[in-house]
Amino acid sequence: MRKFTLPLAIMLAVVVVFALLMNANDGAAPAKFESQDDHAATHTMGDPIVRDVVVSTGAGVHIDPASLPAPGAINEWAEIRTVETASTDEQTRVRITYQVFYGVRGPETAELPPLRLRFEGDGGSPDVEAPALPVSVMPLIPPGIPDEKVAIRALRPAEPRTYSPYPQWLALGLGAFGAGLVYLMWMRGLLPPFAGPLPFRRASRELQRLANQPSPGRAACLVLHRALNETAGEAVFASGLEAFLDRHPEFGRLRGTLVEFFASSRRLFFEDGSDGEAYALCLKLARQARRLERRTS
Amino acid sequence: MVTGVKLREALASGLLLLGLAVAAGSGYRLIVLARENAAIHDPRDVTLDEDTAPEVVFAKAQALDREGDYQEALRLYHTIQNDPVPAFRQRVHYNMGTIYLREAASLWNARGVLEYARVHALVEMAKENLKEALRLNPDDQDARFNLEYAFRITPPPKEKEKANWQGTKSSVFSTLPGIPGGGP
Numbered sequence: 017m018r019k020f021t022l023p024l025a026i027m028l029a030v031v032v033v034f035a036l037l038m039n040a041n042d043g044a045a046p047a048k049f050e051s052q053d054d055h056a057a058t059h060t061m062g063d064p065i066v067r068d069v070v071v072s073t074g075a076g077v078h079i080d081p082a083s084l085p086a087p088g089a090i091n092e093w094a095e096i097r098t099v100e101t102a103s104t105d106e107q108t109r110v111r112i113t114y115q116v117f118y119g120v121r122g123p124e125t126a127e128l129p130p131l132r133l134r135f136e137g138d139g140g141s142p143d144v145e146a147p148a149l150p151v152s153v154m155p156l157i158p159p160g161i162p163d164e165k166v167a168i169r170a171l172r173p174a175e176p177r178t179y180s181p182y183p184q185w186l187a188l189g190l191g192a193f194g195a196g197l198v199y200l201m202w203m204r205g206l207l208p209p210f211a212g213p214l215p216f217r218r219a220s221r222e223l224q225r226l227a228n229q230p231s232p233g234r235a236a237c238l239v240l241h242r243a244l245n246e247t248a249g250e251a252v253f254a255s256g257l258e259a260f261l262d263r264h265p266e267f268g269r270l271r272g273t274l275v276e277f278f279a280s281s282r283r284l285f286f287e288d289g290s291d292g293e294a295y296a297l298c299l300k301l302a303r304q305a306r307r308l309e310r311r312t313s
Numbered sequence: 314m315v316t317g318v319k320l321r322e323a324l325a326s327g328l329l330l331l332g333l334a335v336a337a338g339s340g341y342r343l344i345v346l347a348r349e350n351a352a353i354h355d356p357r358d359v360t361l362d363e364d365t366a367p368e369v370v371f372a373k374a375q376a377l378d379r380e381g382d383y384q385e386a387l388r389l390y391h392t393i394q395n396d397p398v399p400a401f402r403q404r405v406h407y408n409m410g411t412i413y414l415r416e417a418a419s420l421w422n423a424r425g426v427l428e429y430a431r432v433h434a435l436v437e438m439a440k441e442n443l444k445e446a447l448r449l450n451p452d453d454q455d456a457r458f459n460l461e462y463a464f465r466i467t468p469p470p471k472e473k474e475k476a477n478w479q480g481t482k483s484s485v486f487s488t489l490p491g492i493p494g495g496g497p
Contacts, residue, residue, distance in 0.1 A: 061464075062447040062457040097448070115451060117444055119464020156461050163466055164422045169455035171411050172404045174372035176350045185339035192332025199325040203318075266318075 047073045047135035049144045050107065058123070058152040064097065065114040069131060069146040072107045077137030079108050085131065093118035093126060093153075108135075118153045125152050216305035219243035223299045233291030236298035237281045243302065247309065254278035266308050273301050367393045367401060375408070383412050403449035407456050410442030414463050421466050429468055439463045 050070040059065060071079075079101060089095045098113045114128060131146040157166055201207045222239045226232035244252045244260070252260050257278065261268055280294050349366050352359045356372040359365070374389035390409045396402050417435035420428045443460040446453055 060457065061461045062451050062453070064451050095448075115448065117447070117460065119461050119467070121465065156458050157465065163418075163462075166462055166465070168411060168414055168418065168459050168462055171375065171378070171408045174353050174356075174368055174375055175404075176353055177346050177366070177368055179343060179346055182339040182342045182346065186336055186343065189332045189334070189336030189339060192328050193336055194332070196325045196327075196329030196332055200322065200329065203322060203325070 047071050047077055047079075047108070047133075047142070047144050049146055052146050052149060058154045059116050060154050060156050061116060061119065063116045065094075065116060065128070065151060067112045067114065067128065067131075067149055069110045069112070069133070070107055071110070071133065071135070071144050073103075073105075073135060074137070075105050077135050078103060079110070080134040080136050083132065083134035083143075084110065085112065090114075090129060094128060116151070116153060120153050120155050122159050123152060123154050125150055127151070214306070214309055215243035215246040216302050216309050220299075220302045220306050223295075223302050226295070231291045233284055233294030233298075236295045237277075237284055240277065240298045240302055241281065243305070254282065267305060270301065270304055270308070273297070273304065277301050361389070367396050371401075371405065371408075378412060383416065387412060399449050403446050403453065406442045406449065407446040407453065407459075410439045410444075410446060410456070410463075411459055413439035413442060414459055418462070418466055421468070426468065432466075433468050436463055436467050440467075 048071065050072045052067060052069045081101075084099050084101065085096055087096045087098060094114045094116055096112055097115050098111075100111045102109045102111070110131075110133065112131070118124075118126060128149040128151060130148045133144045133146070135142075135144060198207065219239050219242070223232075223236055226235050226239070229235065241252075247264065248260050254275075257271075257274055261271060261274075267274070277297055280292075280297055284291070284294055349369055352369045353372040356369060356376045359369060359373050361370060361373060370389050370393050374386040377383075377389065378386035387409060390405050390412075394402065394405050394409065396405065413435050417432050417439055420435065421432045424432075440460065440463045443456050443463060446456040447460065450456070
């Protein structure tokens with residue numbers, strides 16, 4: 017009795033597994049060829065032909081990329097250029113772009129070969145075949161012209177190289193260079209038409225004009241006071257010198273000369289002092305300040 | 314205040330130097346381009362080397378072809394057929410295909426089947442190059458036309474000669490040794 021039990025159990029197991037597998041296959045939604053676009057157009061040498069094949073699929077079924085045709089020649093007269101796929105849950109669209117290299121002397125009909133696509137998924141699906149696609153091909157050279165009378169098209173000439181974008185870059189570079197240069201010159205007061213009021217520069221010029229006067233000390237002091245006031249935006253007195261230097265530290269190194277200038281000015285105007293070295297001091301101070309002053313706005 | 318002034322002065326100096334560099338670089342490129350365009354316009358005296366611009370080589374090849382030296386022209390085209398610019402590559406392949414086709418057509422029309430082998434080789438080269446030109450630009454009507462013409466003048470395949478192994482003493486069988494008598 018036991019002798020028969022083991023083989024029977026094995027047979028039963030095989031039957032059960034087979035039934036389960038069959039069940040699994042029944043459950044899978046198979047892929048099914050749905051449509052491909054119709055090619056009513058007539059093609060000529062070199063034309064691309066786009067073939068759209070639509071396959072309906074169930075959920076979880078997808079195309080096996082290995083079953084897609086590879087770009088390259090498929091026969092003597094056509095090549096595959098690109099292969100693209102787009103899938104949704106219900107369908108897969110395969111777009112193949114062919115290119116015609118068919119030399120004909122009159123209208124002819126040819127066929128793009130059938131397309132066999134493999135799908136895989138839960139339980140597997142059978143292969144799907146899109147039928148051959150007939151295409152019409154027309155000649156470009158009118159029929160009836162003897163071969164020796166056909167004039168082939170001319171060679172392409174060499175094309176001059178375009179200068180773009182270098183002229184634009186040159187203009188941009190020159191513009192940036194010019195802008196930088198003008199700004200720097202403007203900052204140093206080297207652009208006379210736009211120099212505007214650089215007080216110590218103007219004071220230097222005015223002081224030079226005073227050089228030939230008999231006692232230019234007082235006038236020179238006034239010129240320099242005006243330049244200081246203009247630079248500060250307010251009247252600057254000896255007591256306010258430190259505040260002025262705080263706001264204009266570029267004149268910091270002239271502190272000693274400025275103190276000396278204020279002392280000399282006080283002597284000249286309030287202590288009835290003589291001109292002495294006042295003019296020379298003012299001129300020296302104006303020249304030093306001119307070198308240090310910059311536009312600040 | 315001073316920091317702000319110095320910063321603006323530094324920025325202006327930077328702008329000045331940058332502008333100078335850009336202007337110098339583009340000016341140099343413009344001079345080079347002007348020289349190349351002069352060479353393209355009149356390539357007869359151009360001496361080619363590794364650094365010669367592909368378009369100048371193209372112009373030189375064309376000048377050589379015009380002077381009748383189409384083989385040297387094809388050799389030059391071969392040196393630039395792998396240029397990275399597709400539009401330029403397309404023109405190179407078109408010209409190569411058209412030169413091969415022109416030579417094949419003149420040979421075919423002059424000598425016919427007597428020059429079968431050369432015509433066949435030239436037409437095949439013409440087809441390959443014109444196909445490549447069309448792969449790069451399917452809208453090139455001239456390449457389409459010339460390729461169709463190449464197909465038209467493709468010589469029909471020659472009939473294969475029949476093997477004639479029978480008969481004569483000079484055939485290979487007459488020299489094969491026989492099986493010695495008494496062998497297995």
